[in-house]
Structures are given as structure tokens and as C-alpha cells.
Amino acid sequence: MRIAEFAQATGFAVDTLRYYEKIGLIEPPLRDSAGHRIYGPAELRWAKFLGRLKTTGMPISGMLAYARARAEGEVTTPERARMLREHRAEVARRVAELQDCLSVLDSKIASYEATMSDAKGPDHVAEHTGNTRRTRPQAAR
């Protein structure tokens, strides 16, 4: 599999793949006689997993730490497990936060639609912060 096809398969741009290789996120793949990169299924699995990490917002520095641990072999299994557990927790927090925001959006959309369905509408639609319960603990001056 050459780089164009690999890019297609992983969702990364060709330039991004070379960049990832340059910074050590992806191992330098084999080359064919012309010096072109040839990727195999193992590379594909790894790149797809990197895509998951990226999608979940892991910064490159984090992916790099994981990649380096991975390169050290099985001895780093506990470390990698810890990294993933921490990241998982972070992602779960973000999901919860987004869901909270979704409900704010929903109520704002609902109030817009209520306004629109009125002939004239109520005064105006004010921003409301969606503090239905427990927002950020506020340092009360």
C-alpha cells in the first residue's frame, strides 16, 4: 500500500502522514525500489488507532508519549494502560460537558422557536446560562 492509498484508508492527509513519521508518531515504513513508502496492515491498525486518539482530542505530545512507550515493548504495558485510562477519563468528562452544553443549546433553541411562533414575541430572548444545576463552583467574590 502506497502513501496515497494509506492516506485514503486512514483519513490522514499524505503530508500529515509524512509529518507524523518525521516527529516519530509513525515508524518509518518499508520502501520500495524507488524509495517510496510501503505500508502494511500493522501500520494501518496503528494509524487508525492514532486517528481515534486524535479524534478524542489527545494532543500530539500525548500521542508521542504513547508511541514511545509502545516502541519500548511489552514492558510498558502498565504505563500505556494508565495513559489510556487517564485519557479515557478525560474524554468521558468532555462528553459529559458537551451533553450539558447540548441541553443549554436545546433550551435556547426552544426559546427562539417560542419567540418565532408568537405573533410579536415576548420582549426578547435573553441569554440564560443553563445553570440548571451545579455549574462551575464560583469563587463568590
Place this chain on the structure above:
Amino acid sequence: MRIAEFAQATGFAVDTLRYYEKIGLIEPPLRDSAGHRIYGPAELRWAKFLGRLKTTGMPISGMLAYARARAEGEVTTPERARMLREHRAEVARRVAELQDCLSVLDSKIASYEATMSDAKGPDHVAEHTGNTRRTRPQAAR
């Protein structure tokens, strides 16, 4: 409320608030006799709502479009409702995507933990893309 307290209350940095004002995301607030910005509750509600938009990944260009529509008054209510509905849909997609990634992380963590609980562990933990169903392990290895 002066800018430091406002920053505290909104979660934005002081510099960020001035930056948002400069680009038109926040209306220039009143000034006190010393020329210092004075923010009121309406500004607070708006800034908190902006924080929600930001948290949900809306780019500044999007927030700006919304802010401009808002500045035009009630006539833009349908437009703003549309913007929020579209954004809401986008956020919902992202949540679903993250949840999908969460399950990938979970299964990977589980396989790490299985490896760790073995005295020696199975061969190794391969990257698997999270296609738990469908995708048959390709014969080659």
C-alpha cells in the same frame, strides 16, 4: 464588575476578553471614570453563553456570525435559531463520535489489563480499530 472579576466569572482570561471585544464578539462595555471596563449582568450572560459555544467547538468565525446576527435584533431570530440548530447537530455528531471512540479505548484498555493479569501475557496486544463486529481478523499475520 471590573474585568478581573468578569474574567473569573466567565472563565475567560482578561486578555481573551479584550481580544473578544476587539474582534466584535463582545460589545464594548461601559467605562468608569478611569476608563476601566464595567460589565453588567447582561454581558455576563452573553459571555457565559459564548463560553458554551466555545466549549462545544464553535470556531470564532461562527460565534462572530451569531454575535452579528444578535446585534441586528429580533429580525434575525430565525437565522440565529437555524445557526444554533445546525451547531447543535454538529455537537451531537461529535458526542456520538466520542462515544464510539470511548468504546475503542475501553476495549483496548481491557486487552491491556488482560495482558497484565497474565503471568506472561498472550503474544502481544495488537492495535485493533474498534470494529468489534464485522471485520474479520485477516488471515495473514
Place this chain on the structure above:
DNA sequence: CCTTGACCTGGAGTGCGCTCCAGCCCCCAC
């Protein structure tokens, strides 16, 4: 033989969203 097109390299450039800074002003407490 010549063109085409995919790929190569090192390095420069980009867009986003802030973040920091110098140099200044104003008010208040001591």
C-alpha cells in the same frame, strides 16, 4: 525517447486563538 504522474526531501508558511509586553494612566492606602 519523452512525457506524465506519483512520490521523494528539507524547509518555509499558514491559520487559529490566544498571550504577552512596553509604556502609560488612575486611584487608593499609608
Place this chain on the structure above:
DNA sequence: GTGGGGGCTGGAGCGCACTCCAGGTCAAGG
């Protein structure tokens, strides 16, 4: 009245994650 703290401005700088480019190699098709 002096020192300190908070605020002001315009503009430069930064970190991240790419993205683009010039100039080159190579293999195959016409």
C-alpha cells in the same frame, strides 16, 4: 505624596498542527 495595584492601548509573539512548495527521482505508457 508616594508606592502599589489594577487597568489601559496597540502591536508583537507564540504554540499547535498541519500544509504547501521547489526542485528532484523514478517507472511506465505512448
